[in-house]
Amino acid sequence: MPSPCFLNPPGEPSFNEILITTVREYPALYSNQRRTFENLDRSKVWEEVAAKIGRGVSGEFAKKRWLQLRDRYRKELKISIAQNFSQPQKWSHFPLLNWLDPYLQGAM
Numbered sequence: 001m002p003s004p005c006f007l008n009p010p011g012e013p014s015f016n017e018i019l020i021t022t023v024r025e026y027p028a029l030y031s032n033q034r035r036t037f038e039n040l041d042r043s044k045v046w047e048e049v050a051a052k053i054g055r056g057v058s059g060e061f062a063k064k065r066w067l068q069l070r071d072r073y074r075k076e077l078k079i080s081i082a083q084n085f086s087q088p089q090k091w092s093h094f095p096l097l098n099w100l101d102p103y104l105q106g107a108m
Helices: 015-023 042-053 059-082 095-103
Strands: none
Touching: 015 042, 015 059, 015 095, 042 059, 059 095
């Protein structure tokens, strides 16, 4: 049975969708310009993200799930690039994460 934080009423955004849109509001969590955010306590930012999402999740849980989503996006993007984008992307979160492309430069 899925974790309660992943259950959502029909027509409502999923936990993953909410997490993706919330993380996008916090560049310190994904930007590759570390110097800009070097004095920032990221664990506090993750707690803020978790509080904004609600659903009783911790900052650590939100961080781990985000890293899974980001890594999956990177993997799916590599596959799409290798196939010259000839196949339609099947992963439902792929279009939600395309804003990450400029931050993944050099990590591909």
